[in-house]
Amino acid sequence: MILVLDKSMTQVKKNQLKSILAEKGCMVHEPGGSGQNILGIIGKNSLTKEFFMAQDGVLDIVPISTAYKLVSRQMKKEDTVIRIGNVEVGGDRIAIIAGPCAVESREQAMTIAKEVKKYGATLFRGGAFKPRSSPYSFQGLEEEGLKILAEVREVTGLRIVTEITSPMHADLMFKYVDVIQIGARNMQNFELLKCAGRMGKPVVLKRGLASTIEEWLMSAEYIAAEGNPNIILCERGIRTFEPYTRNTLDLSAIPVLKQLTHLPVLIDPSHATGIREKVSPMARAAVAAGADGLMIEVHHKPEEALSDGPQSLYPKQFGRLVRDIYVIAPVVGKQLTHDYTGSAAAASHQRGYTQSNKEGKQVVYLGEVGTFSHKAASQYFGSDVTSYPAPTFRDIFENVKSGAADFGIIPIENSLAGSIHENYDLLLEYELNITGELSLRVIHNLIAHPDTKLEDIKQVLAPPPAFQQCRRFLDANPDIKIVPVNATGSAVKRIAESGIREDAAIGSIEAAEIFSMNVLEETIEDNPRNFTRFVVIEKKPVTEGVKNKSSIVFSTSNNPGALFEVMKVFSENQINLVKLESRPIHGKPWQYMFYADLEADMSDPEKNSVLEEIQKNTEFFRILGSYNCGSDRQME
Missing domain, CATH: 3.20.20.70 (Aldolase class I)
Known part of the structure; x- marks a missing residue:
C-alpha cells in the first residue's frame, strides 16, 4: 500500500514514522521524484487501516493491486532513470x-x-x-x-x-x-x-x-x-x-x-x-x-x-x-544519447567537468518549467546539470556571458514557422559559442482547467510561434481571442494561477501535468512534421571530440556577385551548405549579414586555407561555433 503524507511533514517526523513501521514488520520504501510526500509499505503484517490512519501525518491510504509492488507504476508514477557513469537509461x-x-x-x-x-x-x-x-x-x-x-x-x-x-x-x-x-x-x-x-x-x-x-x-x-x-x-x-x-x-x-x-x-x-x-x-x-x-x-x-x-x-x-x-x-x-565525443555533457566532461565537481553547473532556458525549451534542456543534458528559466532570450545570453549559467539553450528555427530571428541577432551581438544542437518534435495541445469545454474558451495564451504553428485550429475557432506570452510554460502557468475557466493555453502535455491542468484538444499543430532546432551556447568553444557542423556569420561588399564568390569557395572545397539566412544590419539600411550552417569543422587547422579564401571575399566573418550535430557520424 501507499501512505499519502501531509506535505508539511518534516523529514525528522517521517523518519520517526518509518522507524515505527519497521518495528511492526513493515518494509518501508520511499519513492524518489514523485512530487508527492508518500511512503510505500511492503511485506506481510497484521496492521489495520485504522492503525496507519492513526499515525501522525498520514492523510490517506492507497492500496497497490498488483503482485509486484516496488516496480509497479502504482508505487511510482514517474519513469525511473538509471545512471551508469555519464549515461542515463530511461526518461527522454x-x-x-x-x-x-x-x-x-x-x-x-x-x-x-x-x-x-x-x-x-x-x-x-x-x-x-x-x-x-x-x-x-x-x-x-x-x-x-x-x-x-x-x-x-x-x-x-x-x-x-x-x-x-x-x-x-x-x-x-x-x-x-x-x-x-x-x-x-x-x-x-x-x-x-x-x-x-x-x-x-x-x-x-x-x-x-x-x-x-x-x-x-x-x-x-x-x-x-x-x-x-x-x-x-x-x-x-x-x-x-x-x-x-x-x-x-x-x-x-x-x-x-x-x-x-x-x-x-x-x-x-x-x-x-x-x-x-x-x-x-x-x-x-x-x-x-x-x-x-x-x-x-x-x-x-x-x-x-x-x-x-x-x-x-x-x-x-x-x-x-x-x-x-x-x-x-x-x-x-x-x-x-550521443557517444562520449558527441553530447554536450561529454564535452563538458572533457573540459574538466566530472561527477566530483558537477555541483553548480547550470543551463538556462526560456520561460517556465514545462516549456519545450525546458524539455530540450532536459533531453540534451539529462541530469548532468541543473536547469532554470529566464524570462527573455536576451536574459539567457546575459546569464551565460556573465557566468551565472554555464550553458544556455535557445530555439533557432522551426520547421513550420521558420527562423527565430531574434536569436540570430543575439548570436551576432554576444560573443558566445554554439557547442551543440538537437531537434525536438513540438506537439501542441490546447490546455484548460478541468471540466472546461472548447465552447467555453474565450481566449488562448501562447507565444507567437505557437500561434503560427496552430493556424488551422485557430482559424477553425475564430471567436477565440489570441493573447501572446513569451513561452508555452508561462501560458499554462498563467491560466492555472488565474483560475479563469474561459482561458486556455497552447503547450505541452508535461506543462499540463505540472500545473494540474487538462488537455482539452491534442496535437493541434498544423503539421506533424513540427520540429524545433535548439542550439547550446557557451562562453568557450568545443576543443575536443567530433565536430561535424559549423555555424558562421559574414557580410559581403554591396557588389554584383559578392555572395556568389563566397558560395564558390564552399563549392570548390566540397563543403556542403545546409542553411543560409540573411538578416538586416542594424543602422545600415538595405545591408545584410548572412548566417550559414556548414557540414564541416571550420575550426580544424586543415580548414585554414578555406577560411583565408572566405575572408578575402567578406567584409566581416566570424565562426559562431563548430560542434557535433549528432546526425553524421564517420562512415568509413
Whole structure:
C-alpha cells in the first residue's frame, strides 16, 4: 500500500514514522521524484487501516493491486532513470548498448569497442560467462574475459555490461564490471536475483524464453525487494511456433510495460531475430514503439565469431542503424544519447567537468518549467546539470556571458514557422559559442482547467510561434481571442494561477501535468512534421571530440556577385551548405549579414586555407561555433 503524507511533514517526523513501521514488520520504501510526500509499505503484517490512519501525518491510504509492488507504476508514477557513469537509461533519452556476444580475445574486444563507440554506442556489452544450450559450445573466457572488459572501459571510457550466471561470481562482477545482466535462462533463478539485488549494481533483466510479462515483473520485484531499484528490463524475444526467426520479438510488451512499471525498457533485436538482416528493422520499430534503449550485437568478423555470428551486425551496419535511430527518436519525443565525443555533457566532461565537481553547473532556458525549451534542456543534458528559466532570450545570453549559467539553450528555427530571428541577432551581438544542437518534435495541445469545454474558451495564451504553428485550429475557432506570452510554460502557468475557466493555453502535455491542468484538444499543430532546432551556447568553444557542423556569420561588399564568390569557395572545397539566412544590419539600411550552417569543422587547422579564401571575399566573418550535430557520424 501507499501512505499519502501531509506535505508539511518534516523529514525528522517521517523518519520517526518509518522507524515505527519497521518495528511492526513493515518494509518501508520511499519513492524518489514523485512530487508527492508518500511512503510505500511492503511485506506481510497484521496492521489495520485504522492503525496507519492513526499515525501522525498520514492523510490517506492507497492500496497497490498488483503482485509486484516496488516496480509497479502504482508505487511510482514517474519513469525511473538509471545512471551508469555519464549515461542515463530511461526518461527522454535512448541509450545504445553494443558489442559482441562473447569476449573472445583482447584484440577482438578492443577492436569492436572502438568501432561501436565511434558510431554511437554508450555502453559496451560482452559475455565472459556464457550459458549455452550445448555443453560443448564456447562458454566464455571467464575472469580473463572480465579483465579484458575492464581494460576496454579504461581505454574507451565505455561502461561495461556483462552477464552473471551464478552468485559465486558476484565478487568478480564487483571488481570488473558496471552493469550485470541476468539472461533469459536465469530470469527465474531466484537465488541469483536476490544476489543481484544485494549487489546494488544496475541490472539488465532479460525476459525468459516463455515467460509472461507478470512473471518477468515478479522477477524484477525479487531484485527490488533486496534493496536494488536500478533495474532495466530487456525484451529479447519469446519462444513461439514461428520457425523463420530465432524467437518472436514481442514489441507489444513495450506499451504494456510502460503502463505497468516505471522501470526503463530495452529491446534486444539480435537475440530476438537471430538474423543479421532483421536486426535493424526491428530496432527501428522498437524505438518507434517507445523503447528506452537497444542492445545490439556487433562483430567486426561475424563469420569467425565463436557465438552468435549470424545475428551480429558489421560495424558499418551498426553505424547506419544509429543514424536511423537519431532521426526516429525525436518523432517519439526522445533524443539519442550521443557517444562520449558527441553530447554536450561529454564535452563538458572533457573540459574538466566530472561527477566530483558537477555541483553548480547550470543551463538556462526560456520561460517556465514545462516549456519545450525546458524539455530540450532536459533531453540534451539529462541530469548532468541543473536547469532554470529566464524570462527573455536576451536574459539567457546575459546569464551565460556573465557566468551565472554555464550553458544556455535557445530555439533557432522551426520547421513550420521558420527562423527565430531574434536569436540570430543575439548570436551576432554576444560573443558566445554554439557547442551543440538537437531537434525536438513540438506537439501542441490546447490546455484548460478541468471540466472546461472548447465552447467555453474565450481566449488562448501562447507565444507567437505557437500561434503560427496552430493556424488551422485557430482559424477553425475564430471567436477565440489570441493573447501572446513569451513561452508555452508561462501560458499554462498563467491560466492555472488565474483560475479563469474561459482561458486556455497552447503547450505541452508535461506543462499540463505540472500545473494540474487538462488537455482539452491534442496535437493541434498544423503539421506533424513540427520540429524545433535548439542550439547550446557557451562562453568557450568545443576543443575536443567530433565536430561535424559549423555555424558562421559574414557580410559581403554591396557588389554584383559578392555572395556568389563566397558560395564558390564552399563549392570548390566540397563543403556542403545546409542553411543560409540573411538578416538586416542594424543602422545600415538595405545591408545584410548572412548566417550559414556548414557540414564541416571550420575550426580544424586543415580548414585554414578555406577560411583565408572566405575572408578575402567578406567584409566581416566570424565562426559562431563548430560542434557535433549528432546526425553524421564517420562512415568509413
